[in-house]
Amino acid sequence: MSLVVVGSVAYDGVETPHGRVDRMLGGAATYISLASSYFTKTRIVAVVGDDFAQEDTDLLLSHGIDLEGLERVPGKTFFWAGKYSPDMNDRETLQTDLNVFANFEPKLPPRYLSAPYLLLGNIQPKLQKMVRSQMTNVQLAGGDTMNFWIADFREELLATIRDWDFLLINDGEAKMLSGETNLKKAARKILDMGPHTLVIKRGEYGAMLFRGDSYFVVPGYLLDSVFDPTGAGDCFAGGFIGYLAQQGFDLKGDHISRGDLSRAVIYGSVMGSFCCEKFGVERFRTLERAEIDARFEEFRKFTTF
Amino acid sequence: MSLVVVGSVAYDGVETPHGRVDRMLGGAATYISLASSYFTKTRIVAVVGDDFAQEDTDLLLSHGIDLEGLERVPGKTFFWAGKYSPDMNDRETLQTDLNVFANFEPKLPPRYLSAPYLLLGNIQPKLQKMVRSQMTNVQLAGGDTMNFWIADFREELLATIRDWDFLLINDGEAKMLSGETNLKKAARKILDMGPHTLVIKRGEYGAMLFRGDSYFVVPGYLLDSVFDPTGAGDCFAGGFIGYLAQQGFDLKGDHISRGDLSRAVIYGSVMGSFCCEKFGVERFRTLERAEIDARFEEFRKFTTF
Numbered sequence: 001m002s003l004v005v006v007g008s009v010a011y012d013g014v015e016t017p018h019g020r021v022d023r024m025l026g027g028a029a030t031y032i033s034l035a036s037s038y039f040t041k042t043r044i045v046a047v048v049g050d051d052f053a054q055e056d057t058d059l060l061l062s063h064g065i066d067l068e069g070l071e072r073v074p075g076k077t078f079f080w081a082g083k084y085s086p087d088m089n090d091r092e093t094l095q096t097d098l099n100v101f102a103n104f105e106p107k108l109p110p111r112y113l114s115a116p117y118l119l120l121g122n123i124q125p126k127l128q129k130m131v132r133s134q135m136t137n138v139q140l141a142g143g144d145t146m147n148f149w150i151a152d153f154r155e156e157l158l159a160t161i162r163d164w165d166f167l168l169i170n171d172g173e174a175k176m177l178s179g180e181t182n183l184k185k186a187a188r189k190i191l192d193m194g195p196h197t198l199v200i201k202r203g204e205y206g207a208m209l210f211r212g213d214s215y216f217v218v219p220g221y222l223l224d225s226v227f228d229p230t231g232a233g234d235c236f237a238g239g240f241i242g243y244l245a246q247q248g249f250d251l252k253g254d255h256i257s258r259g260d261l262s263r264a265v266i267y268g269s270v271m272g273s274f275c276c277e278k279f280g281v282e283r284f285r286t287l288e289r290a291e292i293d294a295r296f297e298e299f300r301k302f303t304t305f
Numbered sequence: 306m307s308l309v310v311v312g313s314v315a316y317d318g319v320e321t322p323h324g325r326v327d328r329m330l331g332g333a334a335t336y337i338s339l340a341s342s343y344f345t346k347t348r349i350v351a352v353v354g355d356d357f358a359q360e361d362t363d364l365l366l367s368h369g370i371d372l373e374g375l376e377r378v379p380g381k382t383f384f385w386a387g388k389y390s391p392d393m394n395d396r397e398t399l400q401t402d403l404n405v406f407a408n409f410e411p412k413l414p415p416r417y418l419s420a421p422y423l424l425l426g427n428i429q430p431k432l433q434k435m436v437r438s439q440m441t442n443v444q445l446a447g448g449d450t451m452n453f454w455i456a457d458f459r460e461e462l463l464a465t466i467r468d469w470d471f472l473l474i475n476d477g478e479a480k481m482l483s484g485e486t487n488l489k490k491a492a493r494k495i496l497d498m499g500p501h502t503l504v505i506k507r508g509e510y511g512a513m514l515f516r517g518d519s520y521f522v523v524p525g526y527l528l529d530s531v532f533d534p535t536g537a538g539d540c541f542a543g544g545f546i547g548y549l550a551q552q553g554f555d556l557k558g559d560h561i562s563r564g565d566l567s568r569a570v571i572y573g574s575v576m577g578s579f580c581c582e583k584f585g586v587e588r589f590r591t592l593e594r595a596e597i598d599a600r601f602e603e604f605r606k607f608t609t610f
Binding site for chain 2 (some may be wrong): 086087181182183184185204205206208215216217218219220222223224225226259261263265266299300302303304305
């Protein structure tokens, strides 16, 4: 069933210990959509400038992504550049040019409005809330946020996530949002803020899912080489929501099991791991669904005892 | 089957965000032995001063630990004091008084020499090697080390671990020993140094086991409160070797499965998690075997998908 993804489509400049690319397709909505496209029909809502290249449009189209909601306006596309630390657990932002993204107001084409699944990438909370309120038939809505919104737009953010089914954030953000350093306590507080389900991403250390009194933890996939972690968290989100959309699950109902959600976390982890194997979105040019399912089974193999 | 544990028995002063204890029983051999005592007959080899308290002897004896190899000499017992960072992922050493431990030369009582299992706590590599060479009937031997020996006693250390079946170190030490920042590559190099099996401890993030081309990863247990992480890594070692000794496994044989080793990693993780629940060794005053098995099943529950 179809999924609407809202967020940034951008160009990135990235330097890692494995090399450097000055300009390549990036942005949260790009990574989320590429990942979710392996599971379900994905419709993007984003804005790009008139410099957005045809080959990048073509990559998204080749994954069957609906680009009716990809607005093109005069000006330049959002550009971000960063450099990773030698162990790639930290990165420094070298440049952020918001360009046309500075005035982004998500515009949903009419046929997007009844989509049952919604993934709100990390944008201003009030824009996330505005999109959520326009959707008429949502079975499952959730999204991401970041330290900036947690610190400086807290009330707006709380009013936004109150209506979400799930929140997907990293461990530092979970601690910041809850004011707790212990993740179990942090999760309990965040689940009281509205979302029924909380997913905490831990980078190379994997991910956790909390729902009610139950939780699930998976370690990260061990890659031979992490070429570029850019977009891995967004690909996780795409795999997570994509799998749930493919299965037609509804988090509100009591019928969804911890097992269903756990498998969604594994598919998220699988997509995040593939993302790191090459620079930027490169891995998605060749990735096949069969590889995804094979890696899912690999997760089972290295976590079963 | 019986296990010989060699290492430090000490007094610790510890400060964590939850409180402070000026002097309490500690030391690697203490934690390893307390943890392994739940699984198998444990015989300790260590040295203490004449200040070593009867109540501390009594705690070890109450766990059925053989203290014939616990040498008592004039002088003071090894003392260490440290303070943990607010998130308890780092600690600062405030005081290290080696005292009688400075001249520690492990002396194995005759009836220890034929024990089939040997766990060498983090002491000088040449002492570890000397103990290993005295044991006449070892089925399974391995141990721990630390950054100091890796950096400044590398050749001695390499000559020592060459004869070990397993090495148990943390992720930072694995990177340092191998010269690789990628843990999969690091593991491959370390397995070429001698041990058939490598366990990498990752603190709150869990642990990994590598053997041949196969590996197993488990996330850390989510505690409501981490009171004091001191000794958690040693308790992991005690649970790991204790379970293998209880089962009578022999790592050299081909008959041991990845599953057996994975379950040993889980028992290690279980013992490490209990250790953190109270200050120092306090948790082991009340811990029952049934609680250990219940937590083992809890690991299965939160990692199965």
